[in-house]
Amino acid sequence: MDLLIIEDDISILRGLKDNLTFEGYQVQTIGDGLEGLKMALEHHFDLLLLDLMLPGMNGYEICRRIKKEKPGLPVIMLTARGSEMDKIAGLDIGADDYLTKPFSIPELLARIRAVLRRSKPEYDHLAEFSFANVKLDFKKFQATVNDTEIKLSSKEFSIMKYFIEHEGEVVQREDLLEAVWGYDIMPDTRTVDNSILDLRKKLEEIPSDPKHIVSVRGAGYKFNAQAGN
Amino acid sequence: MDLLIIEDDISILRGLKDNLTFEGYQVQTIGDGLEGLKMALEHHFDLLLLDLMLPGMNGYEICRRIKKEKPGLPVIMLTARGSEMDKIAGLDIGADDYLTKPFSIPELLARIRAVLRRSKPEYDHLAEFSFANVKLDFKKFQATVNDTEIKLSSKEFSIMKYFIEHEGEVVQREDLLEAVWGYDIMPDTRTVDNSILDLRKKLEEIPSDPKHIVSVRGAGYKFNAQAGN
């Protein structure tokens, strides 16, 4: 997840960047409003943390412009208590959330997670997926094979989600480890293989001769919604 | 639409009532804070207009109590400029919107419409909900199991409301924290689990083998109106 922070107060900036980096976010920072706007528009970010009082261009104007050019980019405003708040509350500047200084890091993190969670309609595309006699519902965490319910663990759902997002492509074990397990690299164990084994047992007609979750020797695995290839 | 105005300044009150009545709202008014609170709690209203400075009990306290007992009732605060504003903005009193005096009637009307629009859907849909032998009345904050009244706390109602709005879907602990507790994040305690425990004790036939409020390991909880799935 790539975050951009536009904030001119060095000490706040430092604290924010350290904490967010520690949480695993990729963080870019910039102190000037106009340059910040440019950067936000020209590069990809998943979230923007935006101070209201800035040199160059104020946060209010930046937010307005962002929402006009890149409505999909979520923005969290950082404001001082009191009168600044009014503007934000009173005027419809389109920010997704805001925090009043001083704020606690846990609260900031919670709001970031919440905003990111909300701004994910891709999740909805994937709410349901079917192949062969298998039906997967990622919202309900429900799976059926031939209309009979099958229990999949949340990790197994997670793997299937990744497969579906990369349907037809070869995905390396390492990709799966990163996407499903996080970066906690487990060197060279059969963890992934075992999960695949379980999935095949549950979803394939003949687990030992899989038609959809096939392995590509020397490379990884490949998911095909249609049997064949 | 029934509105309640709690405001002690007679001239303001008169103006408000006339204008709102003219717009087609049913308007009740009351000048004392404590009595206003009582009235708001004991009768049905769709919206509360609440002055901050009041005899009997100040608006801040009233709002807090309302939001605790009747979280679904929208509140618009009326405040004087300046320092009063800070309190509202700074403290999390849970008001849905606020206006600073003097305000224009068109603005007031716009904000009333906006607040009603926002708060309408769930409030009405969810007036009542039944599943198994459980009946929940979110307007009266009443719950019965096998037609026997059961006491649910407002937090518990709030959780059930969220569950019902997301029936069948897996909701993460964090979703619940955000929706029910707000962002006063409690890092990683068993608060949510304990609330679930309490709910199951009250609503499930066999609390240790829940049929409706089920947990999804590694993901969160899921509410099913029908047992099974």
Add this chain to the structure above:
DNA sequence: AATAACCTTACTTTTACCTTACTTTTACAT
């Protein structure tokens, strides 16, 4: 003062899943 609501802490139970170890298959070099 008593009651209730609620959060935390700490302990117990459950189970998903990770590791280990062994077997089978495949690619390819001889």
Add this chain to the structure above:
DNA sequence: ATGTAAAAGTAAGGTAAAAGTAAGGTTATT
């Protein structure tokens, strides 16, 4: 072809993480 090394398949047991649960403490409410 055929041997062999690497890759993938597979089973099973131990374990740590997640959920269940109870009890105590704090604060608000009567």
